[in-house]
Amino acid sequence: MSGLAAFRALSLAIVRGFLRDRASVFFSLVFPLMFLVLFGGLLGSQGQSEVDLVQVGEVALLDEMDPDTRAAFDDTFAVERSDDLAEAVAEVRRGDADVAVEMRGDTLVAHYTETDQVKAAVTQGALRAFVDGTNVAQSGEPPRFVLETERVEDESLETIQFVTPGLLGWAVAMSAAFGAAATLQGWRQTKLLRRLQLAPVSTRTVVAARVAVTLGIALVQMAIFLGLGTAAFGLTLAGSWWMAVPLVVVGTLCFMAIGLLAGALARTTEGAVNAANIVVLPMAFLSGSFFDLDGAPAWLRAVSQVLPLKHLNEGMLDVMVRGEGPSAVLVPMAVLAAFAVVVTLAAARIFRWETT
Amino acid sequence: MADRRSGVRLVDRRGGRVSAAIEVVDLALSYGEVRAVDGVSLEVAEGEFVGVLGPNGAGKTSLLELVEGLRRPDAGTVRVLGQPVWPRDPRLLPRIGVQLQASSFFERLTTREQIHTFASLYGVAPARGDEWLERVGLVDKADTRVEGLSGGQAQRLSIACALVHDPELVFLDEPTAALDPQARRNLWDLLAGINDSGRTVVLTTHYMDEAEVLCDRVAVMDAGRVLRMDTPAALVRGLDAPARITVAPGQLRLDEARALPAVEDAVESLDGVVLVTRDPARVVARLAEDDRLDGVRVQTATLEDVFLDLTGREYRA
Numbered sequence: 274m275s276g277l278a279a280f281r282a283l284s285l286a287i288v289r290g291f292l293r294d295r296a297s298v299f300f301s302l303v304f305p306l307m308f309l310v311l312f313g314g315l316l317g318s319q320g321q322s323e324v325d326l327v328q329v330g331e332v333a334l335l336d337e338m339d340p341d342t343r344a345a346f347d348d349t350f351a352v353e354r355s356d357d358l359a360e361a362v363a364e365v366r367r368g369d370a371d372v373a374v375e376m377r378g379d380t381l382v383a384h385y386t387e388t389d390q391v392k393a394a395v396t397q398g399a400l401r402a403f404v405d406g407t408n409v410a411q412s413g414e415p416p417r418f419v420l421e422t423e424r425v426e427d428e429s430l431e432t433i434q435f436v437t438p439g440l441l442g443w444a445v446a447m448s449a450a451f452g453a454a455a456t457l458q459g460w461r462q463t464k465l466l467r468r469l470q471l472a473p474v475s476t477r478t479v480v481a482a483r484v485a486v487t488l489g490i491a492l493v494q495m496a497i498f499l500g501l502g503t504a505a506f507g508l509t510l511a512g513s514w515w516m517a518v519p520l521v522v523v524g525t526l527c528f529m530a531i532g533l534l535a536g537a538l539a540r541t542t543e544g545a546v547n548a549a550n551i552v553v554l555p556m557a558f559l560s561g562s563f564f565d566l567d568g569a570p571a572w573l574r575a576v577s578q579v580l581p582l583k584h585l586n587e588g589m590l591d592v593m594v595r596g597e598g599p600s601a602v603l604v605p606m607a608v609l610a611a612f613a614v615v616v617t618l619a620a621a622r623i624f625r626w627e628t629t
Numbered sequence: 630m631a632d633r634r635s636g637v638r639l640v641d642r643r644g645g646r647v648s649a650a651i652e653v654v655d656l657a658l659s660y661g662e663v664r665a666v667d668g669v670s671l672e673v674a675e676g677e678f679v680g681v682l683g684p685n686g687a688g689k690t691s692l693l694e695l696v697e698g699l700r701r702p703d704a705g706t707v708r709v710l711g712q713p714v715w716p717r718d719p720r721l722l723p724r725i726g727v728q729l730q731a732s733s734f735f736e737r738l739t740t741r742e743q744i745h746t747f748a749s750l751y752g753v754a755p756a757r758g759d760e761w762l763e764r765v766g767l768v769d770k771a772d773t774r775v776e777g778l779s780g781g782q783a784q785r786l787s788i789a790c791a792l793v794h795d796p797e798l799v800f801l802d803e804p805t806a807a808l809d810p811q812a813r814r815n816l817w818d819l820l821a822g823i824n825d826s827g828r829t830v831v832l833t834t835h836y837m838d839e840a841e842v843l844c845d846r847v848a849v850m851d852a853g854r855v856l857r858m859d860t861p862a863a864l865v866r867g868l869d870a871p872a873r874i875t876v877a878p879g880q881l882r883l884d885e886a887r888a889l890p891a892v893e894d895a896v897e898s899l900d901g902v903v904l905v906t907r908d909p910a911r912v913v914a915r916l917a918e919d920d921r922l923d924g925v926r927v928q929t930a931t932l933e934d935v936f937l938d939l940t941g942r943e944y945r946a
Contacts, residue, residue: 282749286735286742293737293774459736467699468733472750473722 279474283482291452291486301448301490302497305440308563309498312436313506324396326350327361329375334407342406349399372396434509435565437502438517438589443553443562444498445491445521446528446582450549452487453532457624458545461536467626484529491525492518499593511596517589520602520609524585527609528553530616531581537624556582581612649708650675650798650829651696656705658691665691666702667853673831673846675797678824680840681833682932683850684940689833690730692850693802696831697727710798723751726796730803732783734775740786741771744793751794761789765819781812785819792823799823801832805839817842837932847932851940861932868938870930872909876916877901877924889915900926 291297328335338346353370355361361373362384371392372385383400387393409416460466469479495518502508535548557563559573560582566574577583588605591597651673658666665688673679681689694700696707698714698721707714712721734743744758762768765785770778778786784804791799804820805813813836820843824830834840840847841861848858857864871893876886878901886895891908901924906912909927916922 278752279750282746286738286746289738289742290736462731463733464729464731465733465735468727468729469750470699470717471697471722471725471727472747473719473752474750475719 276475276478280478280482280485283474283479284486287456287482287486288489291490297448297451297455300451301444302494305444305447305494306497306501308440308443309437309501309506312440312563313433313502313508323351324349324372324392324399325353325370326396327353327355327364327370327373329355329358329361329373332374332376332381334376334381334403335374342403346399346403349395372400374400431507433502433506434594435590437498437506437508438593439560439562439586441495441498441521442524442560442582442586442589443557444494445525446531446553446557446585447549448490448494449487449525449528450532450535450553451546452490453483453529454536454539454545454549455532455542456483457533457536458539458542461626462542484526487529488522488525491521495521508594510593513592513597513599513601516592516599516602520585520588520592520606523606523609523613524581527581527585527613527616530613530620533620534616534623537620553582556580559583560586562586581609584608648675649673650677650710651831652706652708653696654706656692656695656707657703658695658700659703664853666695669705669850669853669855671848671855671858673829675829676824676827678830678843678845679832680844680847681831681850682835682837682840682847682936683833684835687850687940688853689850690802691853693800693831693833697725697800723794724797726791726794726799728787728791728799728801728804730806732775732787734783734786734790737774737776739772739774740767740778740782743775743786744790747790748793753794757795758789758793761793762786765789779812781808781815784808784812784816788816788819788823796828798829799831801830803833803835805834805836813839837936841932849936849939856939857935864935865930865932868930868935869907870934870938871905871907872927872929874904874906874909874912874916875900875902875926875928876904876921880921880923 335346335352355364355373358373358375361370361375364370365373365384365386368386368388371389372383374381374383376382381400381404383396385393385396457466460469470476499508499510499514503510531552532545532549535552536545539545539548559566559577560580561577562582566577569577584605588602591601592599649672651671653669653671656666656669657664667688669692681692683689691700695702696709696714698707698709698717701715709721710724712718714721735746738746740762741758744762745755748755748758762771765788767782767786767789770782775783775786788801788804791801801820805816808816817839820830820832832843844861846858846860847864848855849864850856857867859867875898881902883895883897883902886892886902886904889895889904889912891906891911892904893907894905896903896905904912909929913922913925913927916925
């Protein structure tokens with residue numbers, strides 16, 4: 274009997290069953306992506322937004338800026354032109370604009386509000402700097418003091434850098450655990466497991482097909498996450514990111530084992546999926562999938578060390594964004610593999626063919 | 630009772646042994662305190678269509694699962710097609726086909742994908758699956774997902790999946806359970822044809838009429854034991870139950886009826902006078918002589934009477 278043909282037929286049957294189950298596709302692909310868009314898209318643009326400036330009439334100071342200064346100015350201000358001072362001030366008052374500027378002789382007058390104190394400070398500081406700079410330029414003397422700024426790359430990562438590995442870990446954990454739990458329980462309920470036992474197919478082939486499909490789904494999740502993160506949200510992957518692939522493979526096996534345990538314990542398919550959920554969702558919170566645990570109490574961080582998802586997330590952060598070498602994933606992989614073996618053995622001990 | 634262990638030895642008409650498709654000896658299986666299968670011995674010859682008949686909880690499915698090799702018996706042996714079934718023997722599996730009680734399908738596959746998947750598991754060309762879909766009349770449902778099939782259609786697909794690799798021996802566990810009468814008859818036509826090529830069929834059911842119509846021999850099972858195993862006709866004969874002859878109203882008075890030869894008893898009913906006799910031929914001949922045959926109805930004992938006689942009439946949940 275050709276084990277390969279049986280493997281292919283079983284894998285195809287499982288893939289079709291998965292793709293036709295809208296809930297599975299939603300929860301393993303769409304749902305985590307919604308979180309990525311939420312975190313990456315909304316929280317990612319927390320940097321200072323532009324100041325809306327209304328320029329009333331001719332303002333020589335602004336109109337005659339050289340191109341370099343103009344570019345710097347446009348980084349801070351979004352300029353809109355108007356000829357009606359009263360209307361422009363009213364706009365500022367309503368909050369539709371942040372500042373209105375006019376020239377009175379040689380004086381640049383800025384109308385602003387203190388509603389947003391940060392913006393008010395930025396506006397005043399920036400306009401003062403422009404006026405001072407123009408004065409210095411007009412005097413013909415080179416400036417005596419020069420300020421140079423150098424940005425220091427800080428330890429805390431930008432939102433998207435931090436959020437992508439964590440959410441990917443959660444997505445992989447969820448679909449691997451749910452897939453295994455629902456398959457085991459569903460196939461047991463319909464006696465399909467028994468039926469397969471009576472077909473000339475080895476248990477190895479059946480397990481291999483299910484594992485192959487789950488690994489395929491996990492790698493597709495990874496490709497979509499990294500692709501979308503890089504293309505749309507400015508995710509930058511560090512040099513050894515590819516080591517996250519074997520890490521995700523071992524992580525998937527680990528969470529399949531957890532799903533198997535849930536499937537072996539539960540008596541209904543719904544029960545199995547709920548059991549997987551009860552394990553995976555709190556684990557995702559405690560493993561830093563949604564937010565950084567650096568600010569969490571020490572005991573909580575200690576708890577998170579015994580959770581396999583924490584190790585998956587940390588390993589991915591190390592190689593994908595923190596720029597550590599390929600060997601950084603070895604310890605997490607070993608931890609996940611150990612979990613997988615222990616939990617699988619437990620599931621095999623608990624498993625019963627009959628549900629009643 | 631055939632013998633103490635409710636065993637049945639198989640002999641052909643010349644009295645010689647027939648090669649057995651299934652040999653079960655002293656088989657036993659308990660779940661805790663419950664003896665699901667309690668010392669069953671039986672043989673099924675090649676090409677036979679055998680029914681296992683019994684009330685719910687009689688141990689039919691457990692017996693079948695032991696014979697299929699799905700469970701390890703507490704005691705006793707099972708040989709199928711000359712091979713022991715336990716432990717699981719991958720060389721034996723392509724020679725047997727099984728339909729389990731539940732509809733064991735891959736979720737969300739269409740009818741065609743389903744049978745093609747099973748064909749691949751048995752290393753059989755997909756075209757064979759298509760042939761079986763035609764044979765069970767599911768061609769126009771080929772692109773319907775299994776969740777969208779009616780009960781009868783699902784059973785037919787399930788039977789097609791069990792037979793796609795053309796097994797020598799096939800087990801069908803309550804294939805007509807939960808079907809409406811039309812779907813049941815419809816399925817009988819299909820089932821009656823599946824052993825025409827010399828295939829051995831073992832079927833469990835709790836419908837007497839089904840066993841009577843389809844099976845060469847029937848094993849009546851209750852409380853884990855095979856109470857009797859024989860052809861349906863021999864089982865009915867062995868019951869020694871009287872026939873009931875109903876004569877239309879106005880043809881016969883009750884005292885006349887009681888005076889007829891071979892009549893043991895007579896009672897009035899709405900349909901007329903009912904005569905109870907063990908020699909219906911003689912009674913009917915007499916009625917013919919007296920020209921009282923109009924509207925006469927003769928009812929002999931059925932398998933149902935045998936079944937109730939053997940298993941008792943008390944209500945079971």
